[in-house]
Amino acid sequence: MKKIGIADTTFARFDMFKSAVDELHKMGTGFEIERYTVPGIKDLPIACQRLIESGADIVMALGMPGPEPIDKQCADQASKALLYVELKKNTHIIEVFVHEDEAEKEELKGLADMRAREHAVNVYDLLFRPERLEEKAGQGKREGYPDVGPLR
Amino acid sequence: MKKIGIADTTFARFDMFKSAVDELHKMGTGFEIERYTVPGIKDLPIACQRLIESGADIVMALGMPGPEPIDKQCADQASKALLYVELKKNTHIIEVFVHEDEAEKEELKGLADMRAREHAVNVYDLLFRPERLEEKAGQGKREGYPDVGPLR
Amino acid sequence: MKKIGIADTTFARFDMFKSAVDELHKMGTGFEIERYTVPGIKDLPIACQRLIESGADIVMALGMPGPEPIDKQCADQASKALLYVELKKNTHIIEVFVHEDEAEKEELKGLADMRAREHAVNVYDLLFRPERLEEKAGQGKREGYPDVGPLR
Amino acid sequence: MKKIGIADTTFARFDMFKSAVDELHKMGTGFEIERYTVPGIKDLPIACQRLIESGADIVMALGMPGPEPIDKQCADQASKALLYVELKKNTHIIEVFVHEDEAEKEELKGLADMRAREHAVNVYDLLFRPERLEEKAGQGKREGYPDVGPLR
Amino acid sequence: MKKIGIADTTFARFDMFKSAVDELHKMGTGFEIERYTVPGIKDLPIACQRLIESGADIVMALGMPGPEPIDKQCADQASKALLYVELKKNTHIIEVFVHEDEAEKEELKGLADMRAREHAVNVYDLLFRPERLEEKAGQGKREGYPDVGPLR
Numbered sequence: 001m002k003k004i005g006i007a008d009t010t011f012a013r014f015d016m017f018k019s020a021v022d023e024l025h026k027m028g029t030g031f032e033i034e035r036y037t038v039p040g041i042k043d044l045p046i047a048c049q050r051l052i053e054s055g056a057d058i059v060m061a062l063g064m065p066g067p068e069p070i071d072k073q074c075a076d077q078a079s080k081a082l083l084y085v086e087l088k089k090n091t092h093i094i095e096v097f098v099h100e101d102e103a104e105k106e107e108l109k110g111l112a113d114m115r116a117r118e119h120a121v122n123v124y125d126l127l128f129r130p131e132r133l134e135e136k137a138g139q140g141k142r143e144g145y146p147d148v149g150p151l152r
Numbered sequence: 153m154k155k156i157g158i159a160d161t162t163f164a165r166f167d168m169f170k171s172a173v174d175e176l177h178k179m180g181t182g183f184e185i186e187r188y189t190v191p192g193i194k195d196l197p198i199a200c201q202r203l204i205e206s207g208a209d210i211v212m213a214l215g216m217p218g219p220e221p222i223d224k225q226c227a228d229q230a231s232k233a234l235l236y237v238e239l240k241k242n243t244h245i246i247e248v249f250v251h252e253d254e255a256e257k258e259e260l261k262g263l264a265d266m267r268a269r270e271h272a273v274n275v276y277d278l279l280f281r282p283e284r285l286e287e288k289a290g291q292g293k294r295e296g297y298p299d300v301g302p303l304r
Numbered sequence: 305m306k307k308i309g310i311a312d313t314t315f316a317r318f319d320m321f322k323s324a325v326d327e328l329h330k331m332g333t334g335f336e337i338e339r340y341t342v343p344g345i346k347d348l349p350i351a352c353q354r355l356i357e358s359g360a361d362i363v364m365a366l367g368m369p370g371p372e373p374i375d376k377q378c379a380d381q382a383s384k385a386l387l388y389v390e391l392k393k394n395t396h397i398i399e400v401f402v403h404e405d406e407a408e409k410e411e412l413k414g415l416a417d418m419r420a421r422e423h424a425v426n427v428y429d430l431l432f433r434p435e436r437l438e439e440k441a442g443q444g445k446r447e448g449y450p451d452v453g454p455l456r
Numbered sequence: 457m458k459k460i461g462i463a464d465t466t467f468a469r470f471d472m473f474k475s476a477v478d479e480l481h482k483m484g485t486g487f488e489i490e491r492y493t494v495p496g497i498k499d500l501p502i503a504c505q506r507l508i509e510s511g512a513d514i515v516m517a518l519g520m521p522g523p524e525p526i527d528k529q530c531a532d533q534a535s536k537a538l539l540y541v542e543l544k545k546n547t548h549i550i551e552v553f554v555h556e557d558e559a560e561k562e563e564l565k566g567l568a569d570m571r572a573r574e575h576a577v578n579v580y581d582l583l584f585r586p587e588r589l590e591e592k593a594g595q596g597k598r599e600g601y602p603d604v605g606p607l608r
Numbered sequence: 609m610k611k612i613g614i615a616d617t618t619f620a621r622f623d624m625f626k627s628a629v630d631e632l633h634k635m636g637t638g639f640e641i642e643r644y645t646v647p648g649i650k651d652l653p654i655a656c657q658r659l660i661e662s663g664a665d666i667v668m669a670l671g672m673p674g675p676e677p678i679d680k681q682c683a684d685q686a687s688k689a690l691l692y693v694e695l696k697k698n699t700h701i702i703e704v705f706v707h708e709d710e711a712e713k714e715e716l717k718g719l720a721d722m723r724a725r726e727h728a729v730n731v732y733d734l735l736f737r738p739e740r741l742e743e744k745a746g747q748g749k750r751e752g753y754p755d756v757g758p759l760r
Binding site for chain 1 (some may be wrong): 312313314315316317318319320321322339340341342343346347349350353354357374377378381382384385388389392409410412413416
């Protein structure tokens, strides 16, 4: 039995946790899920660290940075700290960030839903079937958007 | 009995410590507060580290970066170091920064007061009732400004 | 018998792994190769760390950052984390990044192929004949592009 | 008997060490001073680390970054490394940087002198009377420039 | 007998190693030199780390970043990692970077030669006569360019 940790925020404007969990359950079984909700994206790194210490074999960090320059800076700080935790704990943390200015409102909901789902597949693959990732190496895969495919 | 550490600066132009403490006491009991005042925001990380070593279960870092590019850079350096302390000590540090150019003077006072208070609620929730945060996940919460709410 | 680790991504639009392996085998023998494929460039640092823990004497990190500012930022975060792993594990990690906006499509394929190959030579040199690098010191060598040569 | 470490550079164009020492001696007694001079600001972090290992209870890092973009970048790198040493050694390092483009030549001398002096007071306060800092919290204190005071 | 480590690259377009060694030998005796050549500036940090582990008492990191924005970013990453090694190993690493766009070609050769030589003097001073640096504190020293001198 594996454990998948999922950290999310009250700052985000869409419940990506629900999308990720729904997709994970479509993929298969053999795992349980633990959630840790924090105020903002800069609180995600410690949430992920604690999820790993609580037994998570892999973690998803769900965040939705705002459109202002300061939001971009916070996202950059959070990303760097997530990488630090990942290396310190030697455990994959899949960062799932959707920037509020990536798309218009209605489209943004679809993007957040799809990105959470497609990264949930990555999480499942890393945990249970890494050979699937190797098959897709260099294939121009994208999460949330259509794949761009390999160069021709 | 829990301990909440609060670090603040002489550089700031508003006493956010007072707002945070007032709000914390409105929330409930079961905690004591320890304060550590330093000259500027770049001194906050070590103040937070020492508060944690002094027994704090969670820390607030109150700062008010100036409006110049160099101030923004200092804030970025301070934020990164706060994240580092947080992960090293495995203890939540809630960064409460109000940028001097976020609003005009009178409005800035209200913003600083409100942000300190709303983050004080986050601190209380993280410490005593994390389930409240989970209920608010993905709800577009903001601190200091009105909530933007979930995408519709 | 040495081990060369190679980490690559499903995000990349060209199979640089194939080029690197082909070139390595042209160089000589005395090594085996282990591969670790991840979704994106920010997952490369932990892949490299795990390859080193799995016995790799040197690692290549193959990535192909997209053309948007956010892609550049991700590449910067990934590079910094790769450096951190390299120093923590005291093992060379050769970063082989090809930016999607470095060249037009057809040319980009050639660039990715050539950069992977020329860095494969660097990897071989670092592992088996470091004196070759010393001979080329200060000679304006470039990987993927023609050498610019020493200043005259 | 406390020890105050002071690191400075040959790159700087004003002897801030002299100003800091003069001011410290005006404040009181009970401390000795150890100096460590290095070529440039990027050498300050290791100088501070060595001063702390040599017994310093607090350190001042005196630097004067040049006006070019590369100088700003070096200052940013140095600042981040100073924060890292501070947290690693759990010892306050007060960064006293005067940017060459902050003021015209004659004014710049006065600024460097005053900033070194006013930060020397901070150092003394942190070491001997931290309650003074608490009294000044949120009061809009500035070092080198006139205080801006609290928001009204 | 002291050991001076020198790390350099095949990317650089001028043999700064030769200049540094020539100048060091003009300064005096009592040291031996160990060289470690790598492909690019981002490989310098691990080269320096290994030189220190091989017994170097101080290290020079010689690099020549290209003129493009990506080159500047690589130089920034390398510089930060060099600082990290320096602090981790508690050993001075003197960064000697010459940016390709600092000067025109012929002038660039002279600049690279002079900067390597003047930093070689710094290395010698740090190792054998630190009091020389203290004498030059605040004097506006520059490496590669004429000294700007103290503010008047």
